[in-house]
Amino acid sequence: MKVRGRMMLLVTLIVAVLLSMLSYKGIGAEKALSVNRIEQGLDLSGGVDIVYEADQPTVTDAEMKAAISLLQGRLDWSGWTEAEVAREGDKRIRVQIPGVADAEEAIQEIGQTAQLSFVDEAGNVLLTGDMVKDAYKQVGATDPNGPSLPYVALEFNEEGKQRFAEATQNNIGKVIYIVMDDEVISAPVVQTAITDGHAMITGQFGGEEAEELASLIRAGSLPFNLNVIQMKNVGARLGADALSTGIKAGIVGIILVLVYMLISYKLLGFAADWALVIYIGLELVALSLFHVTLTLPGIAGIILSVGMAVDANIVIFERVKEELVMGKSLRAAIKNGFQRATSAIIDGNVTTLIAAAVLFFLGSGTVKGFATTLMIGIIVSMFTALVITRIIVKGLMYAGVHNPKYYGLRLK
Amino acid sequence: MKIIENRKKFFILSLLIICIGFGAMFVNARAGKGALNWDVEFTGGTSMEIDLGGEYDGAELESIISEATGQSSPQIQQIMGTNGVAIKLQSIDSPTRVALVEAVQAVYPDAELKEANDISGTVSGEMQQAAMKATLIAGVAMLIYISIRFHDFRAGGSAIVALIHDVLVALAAYALFRIPVNNTFIAVLLTILGYSVNSTIVIFDRIRENKDNFRPNQMAERINKSISQTLARSINTSLTTLFTVGAIYVLGVPSIKEFALPMMVGIIAGAYSSICISGSIWYTFLPKAEKGSNK
Numbered sequence: 001m002k003v004r005g006r007m008m009l010l011v012t013l014i015v016a017v018l019l020s021m022l023s024y025k026g027i028g029a030e031k032a033l034s035v036n037r038i039e040q041g042l043d044l045s046g047g048v049d050i051v052y053e054a055d056q057p058t059v060t061d062a063e064m065k066a067a068i069s070l071l072q073g074r075l076d077w078s079g080w081t082e083a084e085v086a087r088e089g090d091k092r093i094r095v096q097i098p099g100v101a102d103a104e105e106a107i108q109e110i111g112q113t114a115q116l117s118f119v120d121e122a123g124n125v126l127l128t129g130d131m132v133k134d135a136y137k138q139v140g141a142t143d144p145n146g147p148s149l150p151y152v153a154l155e156f157n158e159e160g161k162q163r164f165a166e167a168t169q170n171n172i173g174k175v176i177y178i179v180m181d182d183e184v185i186s187a188p189v190v191q192t193a194i195t196d197g198h199a200m201i202t203g204q205f206g207g208e209e210a211e212e213l214a215s216l217i218r219a220g221s222l223p224f225n226l227n228v229i230q231m232k233n234v235g236a237r238l239g240a241d242a243l244s245t246g247i248k249a250g251i252v253g254i255i256l257v258l259v260y261m262l263i264s265y266k267l268l269g270f271a272a273d274w275a276l277v278i279y280i281g282l283e284l285v286a287l288s289l290f291h292v293t294l295t296l297p298g299i300a301g302i303i304l305s306v307g308m309a310v311d312a313n314i315v316i317f318e319r320v321k322e323e324l325v326m327g328k329s330l331r332a333a334i335k336n337g338f339q340r341a342t343s344a345i346i347d348g349n350v351t352t353l354i355a356a357a358v359l360f361f362l363g364s365g366t367v368k369g370f371a372t373t374l375m376i377g378i379i380v381s382m383f384t385a386l387v388i389t390r391i392i393v394k395g396l397m398y399a400g401v402h403n404p405k406y407y408g409l410r411l412k
Numbered sequence: 413m414k415i416i417e418n419r420k421k422f423f424i425l426s427l428l429i430i431c432i433g434f435g436a437m438f439v440n441a442r443a444g445k446g447a448l449n450w451d452v453e454f455t456g457g458t459s460m461e462i463d464l465g466g467e468y469d470g471a472e473l474e475s476i477i478s479e480a481t482g483q484s485s486p487q488i489q490q491i492m493g494t495n496g497v498a499i500k501l502q503s504i505d506s507p508t509r510v511a512l513v514e515a516v517q518a519v520y521p522d523a524e525l526k527e528a529n530d531i532s533g534t535v536s537g538e539m540q541q542a543a544m545k546a547t548l549i550a551g552v553a554m555l556i557y558i559s560i561r562f563h564d565f566r567a568g569g570s571a572i573v574a575l576i577h578d579v580l581v582a583l584a585a586y587a588l589f590r591i592p593v594n595n596t597f598i599a600v601l602l603t604i605l606g607y608s609v610n611s612t613i614v615i616f617d618r619i620r621e622n623k624d625n626f627r628p629n630q631m632a633e634r635i636n637k638s639i640s641q642t643l644a645r646s647i648n649t650s651l652t653t654l655f656t657v658g659a660i661y662v663l664g665v666p667s668i669k670e671f672a673l674p675m676m677v678g679i680i681a682g683a684y685s686s687i688c689i690s691g692s693i694w695y696t697f698l699p700k701a702e703k704g705s706n707k
Contacts, residue, residue, distance in 0.1 A: 043667075051535070103528070107506045228505075229532040238461075238526040242665045249663040253656030260652055297596055300671055303660055304603065307653030308610075311645075314652070315614060318645045344617035347561055351554050351613060352606030358550040359602050362542050363595070370599045 005398025012392050016274060019281025023288075037288045041295035041369055042096060044243045046236030048103035050110075052226040054091040059224060067226060068093055073212050074110050093226065103233040116217050118167065119177045126167040126176065131160030135217035137210040138200070150210040152201040152217065161197030169193040185213065246299035253303050254280065257310055265317050267406035271392040272313040279309050279384040286376050295369030305377025308352070312385030316341040321408035330397060330404050338390055349382050413640045416632040419692035426577055426689060433584020440587065448586055451500075451594035452529055454543075456536040458504045459529045461666075462513070463496040465522025472519070473497065480515040481508055491666045496526065498592075503530055527667075543598045550602055551575065554609055562616060570693035571612045574685040578608045581681035585674050596671045604678030611649070611686035615642050619691070631702045635691040643687065650683040 026034025042049050054067070068085050071093060075083040083097040100106050116129030134155045141148050156164055167176065171190045178186040178201055186201040201213065258276065261269035283302065287294065320337030328336065356378065359371035415422075437447035452459040464473075470488065477486045477499060487500040504512070509528060516523045531539075551572060559568035582604055586593060618638035626634040654676060661672035695703065 053534075104506050104510045227532075228530070230535045231506075231528070231530040233525075233528040235524065235526045237524070238665065242668065245663050245665055246660075246668065249659040249668075250656075252663060253659035256655035256659065257652045260648075260655065264648060296665075296668055297599055297671060300657075300660055300668060300675075303656045304653065304675070307656040308607070308649075310652050311610070311649040314645050314648045318642070318648075321644075322641065340621070344614045347558075347617060348610035348613045351557060351609040354553045354557060355550045355602040355606035355609075358546050358553065359599060362546040362549070363598065367595050367599045370596075374603070 001398045002400055005395045005400065008391050008395030009399060012274065012278070012388065012395065015388075016278050016281065019278055019285065023281045023284035026288075033285050033288045035284050035288065038284070039291060039293045040098075040239075040243065041293045041298065042098060042232070042239070043234050043296045044239045044246075044294060044299075045098045046234050046239035047096065047098040047100050048106055048234075049097075049230075049232045050095045050107060050228055051088065051230040052093045052095070053229045054224040055227050056091070056224040059091045063224070064091065064093070067224075069212065071095055071110055071226075076212075078106070078109050080106065092229070099236060101236065107228070107231065117179050118164075119179055120167070120171055121174050121177075127156075127160060127163050129217060131156055131163065132217055133157045133160070135214040137207065137214050139207065149202065150205065150207040151203075152210050152214045154199040154201065154217070156197040156199070161195075164197065164199060165193060165195040180213075180217070242296050243299075246296065246303075250299065250303050250306075254306055257306060261310055261313070265314075265408060267396060267401060268313075268317045268320065268393065268408060271389055271396060272310055272317070274392050275313065275384045275389040276306070276309060278388050279381055280306065282380050282384065283377060286380060287373065290372075290376070292372050292376070293369060294373070297367060297370035298373045301370040301373035302377060305374055305381060309377065309381035309384065312341070312345045312349070312381060313389055315344055316385070316389065317408060324404050324407060324409040330402060330407060333404075333407070334393060334397060338386070342386065345382065345385065349378050353378050413636055413643070415636050415639050415688060415691060416695050419688075419695065422688040422692060426581070426685070429584055430577070430580045433580065433587050436584065436587040440590075448583075448593045449590040451592040452531045452536070453539055453594045454536050456503060456531050456533040458501045458509070458531075459527075460499045460501075460509070460512070460525065461491070461496055461527040462499065462516060463494065463524045463526050464516070464520045465524065466495055466520070468495065468497075468520060473516070476515050476519060477501075477512060480512040492669075494666065496666070503532065539595060543595075546598055547579075547601060547605075550605060554605070558609070558613070558616075562620060566694055566697040567616055570690050570697060571609055571616065573693045574612055574690035575605050575608055577685045577689055578604050578678055578681045581685075582674050582678045585677040589673065591670050591674055594670075597674075600671060600674050600678065603675065604682060607653070607679060608682030608685060611646055611682055612690040614645060615639055615686055615691060616694075618642050619694075628702055631695060631698055635695055639687055639691055646683055646687055650679055653679050 022033055023035055026032050026036060031037055052067075052071075054064070064087055068087060072083075072085045075081075075085065075095070075097070080097050080100065082099070083095060085093060085095050088094045095110065097103075097106055116132065117125050118127040119125055132154055136153055137150055138153045139148055139150045168190050172192065173190065175187050175189050177184050178188070186203045188202065205213065254276070258273045261272045261276075263269070265272065283305070286292075287302075292298070316337050319341045320333050323333035323336045324330070353375060356371045356374040360368055360375065363371055441447040470490075474486060474488055477488070478484060481501055481504055483501055483504075489498045489500075490496070491498055509530075513523070513525050554575070555568045555572050557568075558571050559565050562568065579601055582601060585591065586597070615638055618641055619635055622634050622638050622641075626637075657672050657675050657679065661669055661676060664672060
């Protein structure tokens with residue numbers, strides 16, 4: 001028995017140490033599964049979060065896709081490569097740019113409408129993007145003996161067709177600039193008049209760039225405007241402050257709980273503290289594993305769940321105490337304590353889980369982050385309280401700590 | 413413990429606190445400040461948090477903001493313990509926001525924009541609806557779960573009454589301390605709900621377990637006994653949770669303080685309601701024959 005008890009303690013000790021190391025340092029150079037790999041939300045990293053809405057009652061999927069690639073393209077061109085663009089609901093698009101120094105500049109830059117125009121050497125606008133019916137990527141030889149290259153094929157509408165025919169007629173031997181948002185993207189020399197309403201943009205670009213350009217041009221002829229309906233901008237310093245104070249608060253809170261448990265429940269408190277260390281390690285690894293984006297309320301959720309994690313232990317230990325007072329043997333008291341406390345712990349946690357799940361499905365943004373960390377916290381804490389603490393307490397008992405006094409029995 | 417015997421005193425105390433909360437809302441509403449300190453997320457508009465980097469003159473700041481935005485009555489509130497202000501406006505666009513910050517910086521060179529939020533009317537309307545929906549769905553789901561687990565609709569019902577109590581006490585805190593009501597509000601409410609139900613369930617679980625130790629007409633004794641048996645747990649758990657949330661409140665940045673304060677109030681209210689209110693309500697719902705000697 002003694003050997004078995006010591007083995008149980010040794011294993012839990014190793015688990016605690018390994019988990020702490022894993023959550024702190026992670027695996028390999030990538031620091032996989034460590035706290036370093038936990039993604040930070042905009043309220044911690046600083047940055048801007050914008051939601052756009054199409055100003056038309058109905059939009060098609062193709063139009064939304066074009067709008068998304070338009071925004072993505074503009075962000076890439078402006079150098080905000082970390083930005084994320086995602087569709088939300090039917091006609092909304094959420095853009096998130098982490099760590100951006102000047103959010104307003106970003107908003108104004110991506111808020112411009114893409115203007116495609118064809119300009120002659122004198123600077124006269126010959127044709128604009130809204131006369132483009134379609135634009136798509138093609139691959140082929142752009143001159144009879146040349147290599148096969150990607151290019152963007154354009155198709156004009158009736159008005160565009162006429163205008164383009166005129167423009168090419170008047171500019172034979174000259175350059176027509178194809179300009180997008182004041183940037184010249186192609187400058188072909190006109191060979192002959194083009195009257196069939198088709199044109200192509202060639203240049204030094206690969207297949208992906210041709211695809212992107214084509215969708216940018218298509219987006220330039222989007223039949224709707226994108227209005228900003230929601231904007232949140234968090235300064236980088238505020239985000240950094242929020243993160244560091246959040247971590248500090250977490251550490252202080254955890255130490256207070258550890259000390260309180262030790263004082264209130266002596267040896268059992270020590271077991272609970274041990275389990276709590278494992279709990280924190282598991283929680284951090286889980287956040288990293290499930291790619292949870294950590295937000296400020298998310299940190300609050302974690303800290304809150306630490307307070308609640310010991311609740312299950314408290315319910316159990318109070319039960320053990322009672323059993324001891326009733327004169328049960330130590331072994332029976334521990335067995336009954338865990339058994340009888342289980343139903344209350346499960347019922348209590350399931351209801352909290354219900355609240356967290358509702359928040360998760362109905363909440364948005366930062367609230368979702370809070371719900372996620374709370375849910376993970378509840379599930380992990382139930383496991384550590386019911387399984388890990390039991391192993392540690394039994395381990396201590398088997399290893400030779402038999403005096404009921406250490407388990408909370410006070411003789412009055 | 414004589415909880416059931418003193419139930420009327422507990423009910424009165426709770427009603428008093430809740431009434432103070434509603435009173436504060438009424439007074440605030442009459443003063444034109446809104447019953448609660450609604451944030452732009454619920455009303456629509458623009459809010460900005462600016463750190464002025466030093467002492468500032470409130471009246472001067474107001475005139476700078478009015479001039480830059482063309483709005484006659486911007487709401488300006490100092491953020492406790494800092495040189496920062498929270499400004500609430502009707503929605504303004506990006507160029508106006510830039511102009512506003514530049515105008516402030518022209519007078520206060522160290523001023524720094526910390527946070528800006530702009531919410532349109534459609535989004536704020538959706539948020540209000542989502543908040544209502546979330547609270548209702550969570551409440552109903554918990555009621556169903558408790559009723560099934562305790563085979564007793566009265567148990568579920570009294571747990572829910574205790575919940576409504578906690579939400580109203582938390583609301584009183586929002587009204588009295590003018591805590592901004594934004595989207596963390598829903599998170600705070602639902603966490604309090606979950607937390608309070610958890611405590612109530614530990615007690616109800618005991619009442620269920622003690623069934624064989626008491627005669628059917630000894631419900632008052634049975635409830636009292638169960639509450640005493642679980643009292644140490646109720647207090648200890650509330651304390652450990654208060655430690656962690658308290659640490660957030662003391663050390664956190666303003667936006668997280670706004671989250672921690674009502675949470676602390678809710679935790680205390682939850683502990684109180686699970687000990688003094690939920691069992692008492694269950695008792696009140698019981699048929700006369702089970703109530704026993706305690707009237």
